[in-house]
Amino acid sequence: MNKKVIVITTGGTIEMSQANEAEGIRIQDQHTLQKTLPLLNQYANVEMEHLFNLPSPHITPAEMAQIARRVEKYLDREEVKGAVITHGTDTLEETAYFLDLVLPKNKPVVVTGAMRSHNELGADGPYNLVNAVRVASHNNADRKGTLVVFNDEIHSARTVTKTHSSNIATFQSPGLGPMGVITKKNVIFYREALYEKQLPLNTPSHQVALIKTAAGMDDSIIEWAIAQKMGGIVIEALGQGNVPPMMLPGIRKALAQRIPIVLVSRCFNGTVLDTYGYEGGGKQLKEMGIIFSNGINGQKARIKLMLALEMTTDRQRLEAYFHM
Incomplete structure (x- = not known):
């Protein structure tokens, strides 16, 4: 007591x-x-x-x-x-x-x-x-x-x-x-917690856009995020990590401008994987340089990216934070 x-x-x-x-x-x-x-x-x-x-x-x-x-x-x-x-x-x-x-x-x-x-x-x-x-x-x-x-x-x-x-x-x-x-x-x-790499306590200064993917979407929202000079983008992709092909031009443009993109699934179970090799499939997105998340949802991936961006904007270092 x-x-x-x-x-x-x-x-x-x-x-x-x-x-x-x-x-x-x-x-x-x-x-x-x-x-x-x-x-x-x-x-x-x-x-x-x-x-x-x-x-x-x-x-x-x-x-x-x-x-x-x-x-x-x-x-x-x-x-x-x-x-x-x-x-x-x-x-x-x-x-x-x-x-x-x-x-x-x-x-x-x-x-x-x-x-x-x-x-x-x-x-x-x-x-x-x-x-x-x-x-x-x-x-x-x-x-x-x-x-x-x-x-x-x-x-x-x-x-x-x-x-x-x-x-x-x-x-x-x-x-x-x-x-x-x-x-x-x-x-x-019943079980233990899964530990993630601790991040320094900072007040995030980078805005991160969270974009939910749906059938037939194009890249207009991604273009908006680029124009707004977002520090990063989180995309809630379809299924195992796939997007409509009309989103690809905006994704390529964001990556070319060194805006980090983190991919999660809009499904509330499972993770994103580089499984599908078609246009807009996860395999192609992985090869383009998109960071695959570790199973967290979109809103949490956004929080993690905001905190990680206070440490670095380097893609490889950011990706390490999303691998636990």
């Missing part, structure tokens, strides 16, 4: 309430979660900081870096066992992955939130927060990287994604399932 856990609040539905249907769900008192402290203190010695109060669509990589610096500062304190961050769900997986890439893995960092505001029937925020504190204070959570706790499940930041717009069981790890579960009496882990 003497384990110290820091809770950092950043906003989101977990701190919102609905006055009436006409007004919708809105940000209210930023100290809403302060009322949960007596409950949280049953499981750990909790210290709470209200960093900011933003809906998650307002979160940018600059705020992610700010969160990471605060977490890093707290975890440097010897008496602190772990940290919990409350966050809106729309971009929660991106912030969690950012933290996983830049923070040391020795102490638990847990991200949680809510799908229902605190005055809605069946509000899940306080329950998720209690479970997040329980995980952050648990010895078995050490050295597992940043975790996401929702709906009695523990997920790795690398694999988790939001799968439903409103269901409280929205966070899932496709193909793998949760790393562990929280029962009424215990915290149970």
Whole structure:
């Protein structure tokens, strides 16, 4: 019970309430979660900081870096066992992955939130927060990287994604399932985390375009990204990593201008491979110099590329970051 856990609040539905249907769900008192402290203190010695109060669509990589610096500062304190961050769900997986890439893995960092505001029937925020504190204070959570706790499940930041717009069981790890579960009496882990190469904690200064591929697309969006002087491009390709051939002129132009392109699949299971040799196929894209990702989704590949670009613009060095 003497384990110290820091809770950092950043906003989101977990701190919102609905006055009436006409007004919708809105940000209210930023100290809403302060009322949960007596409950949280049953499981750990909790210290709470209200960093900011933003809906998650307002979160940018600059705020992610700010969160990471605060977490890093707290975890440097010897008496602190772990940290919990409350966050809106729309971009929660991106912030969690950012933290996983830049923070040391020795102490638990847990991200949680809510799908229902605190005055809605069946509000899940306080329950998720209690479970997040329980995980952050648990010895078995050490050295597992940043975790996401929702709906009695523990997920790795690398694999988790939001799968439903409103269901409280929205966070899932496709193909793998949760790393562990929280029962009424215990915290149970089923598998270990897959470590990725840690990146330095910087505030990203490069914009990266995320382009989703669909049937019959041409290269006009890629041309736009080039004109906007994007630092990089992530393409969510079809299947195992294939694009419509009309996209190729823009891809060639971007690569010629030394704009790095990272390829992921728009499928939520599987990875991209240099399998198909036809025009626009993965084999051709690989030979052109596109960087194939390591199974992460498009939004996470964008975060990783933004952080990696703070270190280098060299294609080979960037590719090494995407090979774990």
